[in-house]
Amino acid sequence: MARKKLLRKRPHRKIGAPPGTLVHVGEPSQEPITFDLVTYDAEHFSEVTFGIREVNRCCGFDKGRAVSWANINGIHAVGHIETIGACFGLHPLVLEDILNSDHRPKLEDYGDYLFLVMKIPFYDKADGFRVEQLSLILGPSFVLSFQEKSGPLFDGIRERLRSGQVHGRAMGPDYLAYMLIDAVVDRYFTTLESIGDDIEDLEQELFTAPGTKTLEAIHHFKRETIHLRKSVWPLREVIGGLQRGDSKLIGETTRVFLRDVYDHTVQVVDTVETFRDIISGMLDLYLSGISYRTNEVMKVLTITATIFIPLTFLAGIYGMNFEYMPELKWHWGYFGLLGLMLILALGMLVFFRIKRWFGLDHRLVQNRVFR
């Protein structure tokens, strides 16, 4: 499985640079950056996709329609991000944060616009949990969204706007921002569902066939959960802040919807905490289970050894070569000894059964060893 980074790294070349220096922080990418621009109001809708070189075309689009939404796929072209920043009058620190894909989810109110950082979650069993960053800027008549890569996350929203459903189109950019946030939170639900399924599989394994692999997997999930928490708890804060906040950019109607999406993040957080509890319980279970099985193994060894070691000793006695050993001459000596040994062995079994020491092994005797 892919190794998680413990750390959100700020690259070395960045350290020591003056604040506000625009540097892309994240995996370098060769993918061409594209951006699509959607403008609409209740009656109209237009949609264009540009290559990043035409970035300055997005500046002119700001006016006209009620809502403009520019979605930028790819954040590794510093210069073009700077151009967009200039168009919309963004603070240099905002641009710096957009470029840094290792940011914690946060909400900042710059007066004229709100700046949100969120994490889009991805999970598959092989690669584990990872996130991509989504930066949102909500202005009075525009929404900017910056994703690390292009993906189908917002296709549904685009489709809905295109089809002219009442709810989407008649409302302002705050409602658009809400829809984007809702799409991200929905993604957490599906992600958590996948993780939950894998945890249940692991739990199954824990009871049926635990081994070192299980231990590694528990550890792996523990780290996944630590990662999840790091993106989920601040997300809750962010959306909670958005809903309670007093920015005039968010209308009363939208606020009700944000309360709803806030409820969803609370559920997400709840689920992540449940995962945490369950995984931490699994480690205890593993240890207890191993100890129990060691105990079982020890009992088998102890019963075998305690029965046969004295018998072997007896056989050893009569294997000695002393000249004067009267028992050896007895005609029934051999069979008598065999009988004695049998009685001893049975006696010990009975002894083990009767004593409370053995009462604890009741099931062992019945189900495991002598069955």
Added chain:
Amino acid sequence: MARKKLLRKRPHRKIGAPPGTLVHVGEPSQEPITFDLVTYDAEHFSEVTFGIREVNRCCGFDKGRAVSWANINGIHAVGHIETIGACFGLHPLVLEDILNSDHRPKLEDYGDYLFLVMKIPFYDKADGFRVEQLSLILGPSFVLSFQEKSGPLFDGIRERLRSGQVHGRAMGPDYLAYMLIDAVVDRYFTTLESIGDDIEDLEQELFTAPGTKTLEAIHHFKRETIHLRKSVWPLREVIGGLQRGDSKLIGETTRVFLRDVYDHTVQVVDTVETFRDIISGMLDLYLSGISYRTNEVMKVLTITATIFIPLTFLAGIYGMNFEYMPELKWHWGYFGLLGLMLILALGMLVFFRIKRWFGLDHRLVQNRVFR
């Protein structure tokens, strides 16, 4: 035992749908939906049960008497829920939440009405703990309650209203809502009592006959408790919010009763936390108990082996076939060796007893092995 879901799932077809889309989320059900409508004031009382097809008849009933209470059994008919929503002027998000049976308990104040989500708990040993959702809407002269299935939970309340007891009938819909909430909270008490009994049984088993089954059961109860907490803590918040809140829909008289039911939820939370503490202690106990018993088993093995292995070695010595072994010729060599062995064995037993190493096993010697 039935496997608990870690996750409150939002179904896949829902993800990506626009907010406010009405979709039933939960187990599909074929049970016919019914609803009963009760209207009353201090002097009058009427009660009718309809099939869901006659849902529009509930709209007309809103006026007239002081209090109208519509109780809908079954939430899987999206269209009819929509009709009811339209009658009473409910927000689309409220309808969405009513239809989604995986919701966290919550309280929302929509000004004209209050919207509450609660969980009705069910428990039996075979199936474990599960919940059904109850959505309550408290309006100025009506109460709507939506249950996932019909059940006898509110029969007592209906009976009390019917019988014309002063307290119930003379008061407004807020008092009716209080009675419904109180019925749910009472249900938690009986549920917790059943779980508590099963935990005590498990505890008994832990001390008398622990095994892998016990371990699984502890794990099982741990998960039950995680589930319980998830429905109980928000319930406390909900009722606390209701009692402290400043909605004009709740009168001063009813507020005193809500404070009482709030006290009850605090007790419920207390009990659930107690369960949690006890169950987490049980896992430690299990591990300690296993370790102790492993230690006991090891001692038996060690005592047996430490006594007999050297003796067997001695017997082996005189079983050798060297030509010149003078002891073998001695007349009393054999019996002398037997005597020596006896002395060695006794010496070791005494040694074990005297040494502090053995002092720790005091009880083992007395009660377990040599008794």
Added chain:
Amino acid sequence: MARKKLLRKRPHRKIGAPPGTLVHVGEPSQEPITFDLVTYDAEHFSEVTFGIREVNRCCGFDKGRAVSWANINGIHAVGHIETIGACFGLHPLVLEDILNSDHRPKLEDYGDYLFLVMKIPFYDKADGFRVEQLSLILGPSFVLSFQEKSGPLFDGIRERLRSGQVHGRAMGPDYLAYMLIDAVVDRYFTTLESIGDDIEDLEQELFTAPGTKTLEAIHHFKRETIHLRKSVWPLREVIGGLQRGDSKLIGETTRVFLRDVYDHTVQVVDTVETFRDIISGMLDLYLSGISYRTNEVMKVLTITATIFIPLTFLAGIYGMNFEYMPELKWHWGYFGLLGLMLILALGMLVFFRIKRWFGLDHRLVQNRVFR
């Protein structure tokens, strides 16, 4: 030891009853209910004890003297409690709570009077920790106290009032309430002292002779502590609330004394938390101690086996019956082999001593096994 209830039960017959229904919840009792009525001011003092049948006589006593104190022993007579409630104008929910002996400590301000629920603690080693409920009502000129059973708890207070000590008599009912609360809190100190002594005994046992009994006792005390916390934490809240609260029923002078008793409850809570820490540490100690001893036992076994098993093998070699085994003919073969065995055994002991593996057992070697 008596089994603790995990749960404060609301009895089944109560569930489903309308709120405010007066039902006694608790152990049924045949003890006759009595109540004593004390009235006093700085100059006068009178004291009467009635059977519960004369309950209506307490109503008339309310006026006249500065302070009237009715102490009711026994809460299982619903009707009479109702009579008292009517006399003093108590809310039905207050009466319900007085009758329910499974209540959490709480403080409620009903404007005209304050209602307090506290727990009187009892502890002895055989029965463990249990509580009885004390309900206090502090009115403008009266104090009502409801105990589950008659007991000597308040005898000292009565004596002090009788003897006309200045502090007690000249002050209002708030000071009387303070004295009652102080008596309850003092009882916690003596109770905690007894529990503390028993915990120290257990700790002693843990180091000298740990066994399964010790484990059960640790578990037992853990549950006692859970119980203690459940009555002690809310008690602190209650008294804290009383002291900080702004009820006009409590004078400034008494408030200073309440601050003092609040300090005492903080000490009680502190001590209970200390118990918790110590008991939870004991379980870890137990496990570590057992593991250590298992390690010691294993070492004895390993040393014995590692020395004698190879030797026995050697003896076995020369016990074989091959026709051509030249060593068997050697005259000094036997003694030579014995010498070899001795050298081997000593060599192994030296080896164990020299190696670091053995260095860890330094003390074992010196004090335990070879001493």
Added chain:
Amino acid sequence: MARKKLLRKRPHRKIGAPPGTLVHVGEPSQEPITFDLVTYDAEHFSEVTFGIREVNRCCGFDKGRAVSWANINGIHAVGHIETIGACFGLHPLVLEDILNSDHRPKLEDYGDYLFLVMKIPFYDKADGFRVEQLSLILGPSFVLSFQEKSGPLFDGIRERLRSGQVHGRAMGPDYLAYMLIDAVVDRYFTTLESIGDDIEDLEQELFTAPGTKTLEAIHHFKRETIHLRKSVWPLREVIGGLQRGDSKLIGETTRVFLRDVYDHTVQVVDTVETFRDIISGMLDLYLSGISYRTNEVMKVLTITATIFIPLTFLAGIYGMNFEYMPELKWHWGYFGLLGLMLILALGMLVFFRIKRWFGLDHRLVQNRVFR
């Protein structure tokens, strides 16, 4: 080591006494009580030591100079404490608290004066951690300090006042109180340093020669730390309260110094919490270390047994006395078998080395067993 009391005891004779009854609570002492009285202002300084019988002489001293400081060594003479209380107009509850040496650190504002309880820490390895109580009263022109025993704690302050350093003498009683508090907090630093050294020694022992003594010592330090916390956390609250509080008895200049001493208590609390973390980690380490060593021991046993038990079995085979055992006649049978045994033994060693099971013991093989 001296056993710590789990509990701050209120003596039995006190329980049931009316509040404000003056009783000395603590170890009885025969030491004569003395008190010294220091009065000074910027220009003057006088210092007298009295026996406690002359206690009434301290009353007249209150006026005249800017600051009077009476330091009483010994609190076991109830009557004299009462006399002092009368002189300075102290509340009976203050006197009660001064006499009770088992008090929690606290700060109480009685308007005319502030009342502080602090703990002076003592530690040596043999007796462990213990505290003595210091009660401070800060009035408008006087400071009273009550210690359980006389000691050199305040000698430095007295010296500084005597020598007429500007800072000390020119300022009011609030600055004197600050200096006393600072002396106590400084004492915590030296105490913590001693404890820290002993913890490091223990840690060393944990890695080099762990045994049951180590376990007891860890437990001991755990309890010390619980004790430390109980006096340190409230101390922080007390000084924090003093610094933030709005008592007019504390001037602005002194408040800055109190902020500094508050910082120091925060460091003390930090250090105590660090101790706690480290000690709780040590128990885990101990357990892990023991388990590791058990594993090592088991491996030695298993390797020995797994190699020699089959070989011994082979030797046993050819020690049998069957008449027809053709191998016994073979001329090279004996040496052939020896060769076979050698091959088997080497094979097993190689097998253990090659298999991953053994790879885990790499170091065992290299460093411990076969070195």
Added chain:
Amino acid sequence: MARKKLLRKRPHRKIGAPPGTLVHVGEPSQEPITFDLVTYDAEHFSEVTFGIREVNRCCGFDKGRAVSWANINGIHAVGHIETIGACFGLHPLVLEDILNSDHRPKLEDYGDYLFLVMKIPFYDKADGFRVEQLSLILGPSFVLSFQEKSGPLFDGIRERLRSGQVHGRAMGPDYLAYMLIDAVVDRYFTTLESIGDDIEDLEQELFTAPGTKTLEAIHHFKRETIHLRKSVWPLREVIGGLQRGDSKLIGETTRVFLRDVYDHTVQVVDTVETFRDIISGMLDLYLSGISYRTNEVMKVLTITATIFIPLTFLAGIYGMNFEYMPELKWHWGYFGLLGLMLILALGMLVFFRIKRWFGLDHRLVQNRVFR
């Protein structure tokens, strides 16, 4: 590895000294103290480095340019620090804190200037984590920074100011202070990265070759993390306080930048907490892993012993020397017994495989022992 101090020591000679006494607390140093003085405004820039003897020259520089920054390398010359304190009118407690290198990060507002204490982190694998103290004073037109040793930490900032970048020079001393703080926080990122790498190495070792060294390393990192937390949490408070605070010394523009650096400290804290979680999980993993391997070892021993001990017993039987043992005469007795033994051994292997007890070892059988 270098041993961490548990304690920030106040040296003994300091204890008992009057408050405000200037004493250097920290490692004594022979390094010459230097200080460099930078003054600049948007147009001008000058930079001088002095030896500490010329310390009084820094007093005159305060006026003139917009911003003066004096950076003092070395705090072990009490007298010169005092001179600087006099020049800039610093409170004696500030000087005391600057000299004491064992201080907790803190922020104090003295009205005319802000006083900050921060820790500069250092880490390498050999020496572990350690910190040096940085004291910052932000006045209306000057910034003073006191470092324990000279180092390259602020070289980048000096370079930026020198090169006349707009952002740095045109702004006031608050922006300079921000740049210094940012440099320190950036250092935490690189430090955490190094620690994170070493933790990952350790984690690798935990799964591949755990031993006592691993245990010591886990313990080591646990202590490092405790140290880290102690400098990181208060740092967050300090910067949070700075950003939220209402000091007029910090302009609105700089506050936005401080919010950004505050975000970074939150990330630092997050990462440290992640380390803590992971390290505490590693100890559990270690214990579980050891237990698992002990179980594996025990199984090998038990299987070997359980198969061969009964066989050896059988061989022992026919090694006895009884005169009348009819089986010994049977021609095929020997081979018959061999056959019987083979059947027994195979039977036991099959038995182990079939039984569920063995099912748990499935992998052991396949991969480890019989592979």
